[in-house]
Amino acid sequence: MQQYSGLLMIVALFAIMYFFMIRPQQKRQKEIQNFRNSITVGQAVVTAGGIYGVVKSIDENDNTLMIEVANGVRIKVDRNSVYAQAQPAQ
Numbered sequence: 001m002q003q004y005s006g007l008l009m010i011v012a013l014f015a016i017m018y019f020f021m022i023r024p025q026q027k028r029q030k031e032i033q034n035f036r037n038s039i040t041v042g043q044a045v046v047t048a049g050g051i052y053g054v055v056k057s058i059d060e061n062d063n064t065l066m067i068e069v070a071n072g073v074r075i076k077v078d079r080n081s082v083y084a085q086a087q088p089a090q
Contacts, residue, residue, distance in 0.1 A: 036079055039065065044086040047077055052086050 039045065043055050045067065053067035056074060063079045 032083060035085065036082055039079070039082065045082045046084045046086045048081045048083050051075070051077075 039055060039058065041055050041058060044052070045055060045065075046052055047067070051067070051069055053069040053075070055065050056068045057066040058079075059065070064076050065079055065082065066074050066076055068074045
């Protein structure tokens with residue numbers, strides 16, 4: 001029994017790491033992916049680089065978005081670089 005206590009501790013440590021670190025991260029990644037798939041034209045978004053803008057068009061073939069960051073200023077970004085929904089600029 002003494003020899004199995006070390007193995008039992010390691011298994012318990014991995015179980016704790018899974019439930020407190022890995023599982024929540026997987027859940028968050030799934031939420032982000034669902035958000036990316038539901039992006040629509042006119043929605044305010046934030047990119048991974050911290051750029052705020054409004055989606056003007058979506059290209060499903062290239063998996064890209066055209067985002068307007070200022071009046072008349074549009075940039076093309078990969079859909080996977082969008083991380084969150086933003087509040088529209090006032």
